[in-house]
Amino acid sequence: MIERNLGELRVLDSPGELAAALAVAFADDAFEAIQSRGAFFVALAGGTTPKNAYRLLADQPLRSRIDWNRVFIYFGDERCVPPDSAESNYRMAYDALLQAVNLPADHVHRMRGEDDPLAAAREYEQLLIQTMGDLPRFDLVMLGMGTDGHTASLFPGTDPRTDNDRLVRAPYVEKLGAYRITITPRVINNARRVVVAAEGLSKAPAVYAVREGPYDPVVHPIQVVEPRDGRLTWLIDRAAAAELSG
Numbered sequence: 001m002i003e004r005n006l007g008e009l010r011v012l013d014s015p016g017e018l019a020a021a022l023a024v025a026f027a028d029d030a031f032e033a034i035q036s037r038g039a040f041f042v043a044l045a046g047g048t049t050p051k052n053a054y055r056l057l058a059d060q061p062l063r064s065r066i067d068w069n070r071v072f073i074y075f076g077d078e079r080c081v082p083p084d085s086a087e088s089n090y091r092m093a094y095d096a097l098l099q100a101v102n103l104p105a106d107h108v109h110r111m112r113g114e115d116d117p118l119a120a121a122r123e124y125e126q127l128l129i130q131t132m133g134d135l136p137r138f139d140l141v142m143l144g145m146g147t148d149g150h151t152a153s154l155f156p157g158t159d160p161r162t163d164n165d166r167l168v169r170a171p172y173v174e175k176l177g178a179y180r181i182t183i184t185p186r187v188i189n190n191a192r193r194v195v196v197a198a199e200g201l202s203k204a205p206a207v208y209a210v211r212e213g214p215y216d217p218v219v220h221p222i223q224v225v226e227p228r229d230g231r232l233t234w235l236i237d238r239a240a241a242a243e244l245s246g
């Protein structure tokens, strides 16, 4: 039987409360990191779930609780599209958060979705090494989860633990018919804290399968997310928790 660290599970009553909990987790982690280490390094999640939490962080009271000059923004994954594309995770974060907080421009590190995927992955890996060292240790990695149990751009069908000596990879995702750029489990699991946010009834089967079903990261890649010596928190709403036994 594989001993698993499922982390802390918080079930929030609504998507609004989930967004608030996610935003407060970000703000609390930022405050602690800046207080104790002088800077906050965070890898943002893409997709739609975190959008409302980003908006809360861009607004008062949370915005002024964070010293944005000491925040360094990275991304967990990106679609292979230009930064102004409606599909871009960077654009989603820019519109919801980054445009509202006066971060120094060189504190925001987007993955270059407009470039050749492999070249963009290699470039981002070099950027991580140059700015955070050979094995980056984020203060916070934010993740979402797809209905198929993917996270970042680690999709079912490929063992997410392959070529784990890399920090960033550019998988071709069959089901999307597209390349993606993603940080690897090696980076995710080296974080001080990982927060997974999932909401809605469509995520309930995957939440159950991932947390209470058999361990098989090829089928449910998010099952590899087990920070080596960091804190793991799952924030889900009641709808996403519908199939859990607890």
Ligand code: 6PG
Binding pocket: 045, 046, 047, 048, 049, 050, 076, 077, 078, 079, 089, 143, 144, 145, 146, 150, 151, 152, 153
């Ligand atoms: C992406 C994300 C991806 C996302 C999940 C959940 O690029 O799409 O990084 O991993 O977190 O697909 O997406 P939703 O939040 O839109 O359900």
